[in-house]
Amino acid sequence: MNNKPKIGVYVCHCGMNIAKTVDVEAVSEFASRLPYVKVARNYSYMCSDPGQQLIKEDIKNEGLTRVVVASCSPRMHENTFRKTLAAAGLNPYYLEMANIREHCSWVHENREEATAKAKKLVYAAVAKVRLLEPLEEKEVEVEPSALIVGGGIAGIQAALDIAAAGFKVYMVEKTPSVGGKMSQLDKTFPTLDCSACILTPKMVDVASHPNIELMTYSQVEDITGYVGNFNVKVRKKARYVDINKCTGCGACAQECRLAGTIPSEFNMGLGKRAAIYLPFPQAVPAKYTIDKERCLFLTRGKCGKGPKCIEACAAGAINFEQQDEIVEFKVGTIIIATGYELFDPAKKPEYGYADYDNVITGLELERLVAASGPTGGEIVIGKGEKAIVPKEVAFISCVGSRDESVGKPYCSRVCCMYSAKLAHLVTEKLPDANVRIYYMDVRAFGKGYEEFYDRVRREGVRYIRGNPSEIFKRGDKLVIKAEDTLAGRTLEDEVDLVVLATGLEPRQDAREIIDILKLSQSADGFYLEAHPKLAPVDTATDGVYLAGCAQGPKDIPDTVAQAKGAASSALILLSSGKVKVQAQISNINEATCRGCGYCVEICPFGAIDLVEVNRMGNIVQVARVNEALCKGCGACAAGCFSGSAQQKSFKDQQILPQIAVLGAMK
């Protein structure tokens, strides 16, 4: 049958997307005259039900044995059409696609040139398809557990959903507590829910759920394997506190010689902590951790006559001998929920963040208004005699958002609303204060957001359209230089406090996960989803999903929705219990293999071994592919000296005809 294939070619109009620049009639007419082509048709939407029906009927009535679909990218619809073939009883790998949309009609204007190129691409696909071989899709069992990287609200929600469905969840959080950025917020827009009140129950649930194994102060070191069968290696960093013994009483922190001297990360440096600390009162787990970068005993080997924390701890939980621990486990699926960082406003020196104490960020103000914050919820700037309660308060939006000059062309999606919320909280706490917000545009797009924006303006918050050019000091006051672009005049505004609405940016350590899992980044540096619209929680790596701000700036409702989406995707894998693995893997012809072992050396996955076989009475070594480990990159096929290693569907003899057509057709 291989000698006389019957090929069907289907040229898609994609509405006008292809037909506008490519003469689809001419392309199908051209295809009908190509070798082995039995039928060539064009149709408005090949991916539609009637379009697929056309293919199915031709397979049955015309006895087609190979199919070429000339339409969009195979990254888009290869699976769709493979299923079409399978439904008609043909092996799904007898399909080749010619990408005449993304690589042709959408990128070329000249109809004649685009049509000529489409013909070439179709010809190349025909040349290849006739030599394709049937492949078998193997299924592997899915390990019934999930890894969630990141313990913020995204990771928490995904973990709770998967655990509730009855599957084991391993949650790995880098810091000593779960909760993430949301735990630092006082109130949430637009409902003014107390952030802690809605978050802490979920944090507690994560820690107490029987299906969730929580690893805080831990880091993913390595992940190998593939969808359904990932091997995960996690480093549990030494806390120097036995969390089984620690009761969270806090006596150690009170006695620590460095108590009240180390800037608290949770309070954005506005409060101070000890070297042994609980990040915040509601931290989960409520277990203390020793900061090994700061602890006198760990950095200098000496702490007075002996570490006071040891004496203070009635439970005997302090253990300076503790070592990092490496744990390994298997999971079937992975959700990346590593969150974001805030833009460093020092990169906009004109705003004086590094120079003036009364230029602060939104999150710093958040800590000031929070009852659990360093000032007990009072908005006070500075300490002691110099402390002031601000009367004139200005917010500046889009600091590190929509700003090409600092490499942040995107909108961070939360700053407009968190500024509005903080402005409301300031007017609530300081009724005499005059609050204004300098803005470019107000983006109040979510449910209830526009209403909240209206409310804040009714409460007396003034919105001034224009981005300040400079902030400088005059006496005790800060002067904002700006242009009110609506009134068309420049102004100098004397204020006591400037709040910078800093944008969201990818984590500095985003590369760690990229290196481990081979994820891609989008242009803004956040992790790239498989498709911006139709696969927003998937990644290019099967079985790995994204949740929350790791994928791009998001507010809490969107983060939770996406986390539930990621959990649902993960659950599809987990509950079906089986997954199809890559069929286009490598194969080695043992009859011609000379056993040199070069492929063994270059295989990135250790999927090839040398084995001894009996070749006509002689014991010789040949290379053999472990099909469960092969991921189908084809490195062995390019490296093999004898052509014995070949990648299925990408064999030399299948690619060379494509080259021949594209090289020769002018």
Next chain:
Amino acid sequence: MSEQFEPNLVAFVCNWCTYAGADLAGTSRIQYPPNLSVIRVMCTGRINPLFVLNALQQGADGVLVSGCHPGDCHYMEGNYYARRRFTLMKDLLEYVGVDPKRFHMSWVSASEGAKWKEVVETTVNEAKEVGPFEQFQRNKINW
């Protein structure tokens, strides 16, 4: 030859980065010259240097190999193999009398649609500079 010479170029690109980047150029409607046609492989590590010679032999005026940025390979190391192979290849081509302007290697990620356009334009323009390539040709479609 009154009309301007329009080179015929073949590109070998990986599925995960450059092919996706070229797709993004498409969805973004970024326009570039039609002289280059793409052959998709899963990884640049799959690209046998003989493919490049074969393309030149079959009539291509130039060849492009493009994949993930070093460090970003979907298969961990494939693009490192490609980088080594094709660095040598470029020297070898020059040695046998093929102008280096006929062979290009680039890294285009899935989010670099605009860079793909630049790469295609450079490849096309440089091939135009050096004119038709006839040294290796067989002059017929041979498969």
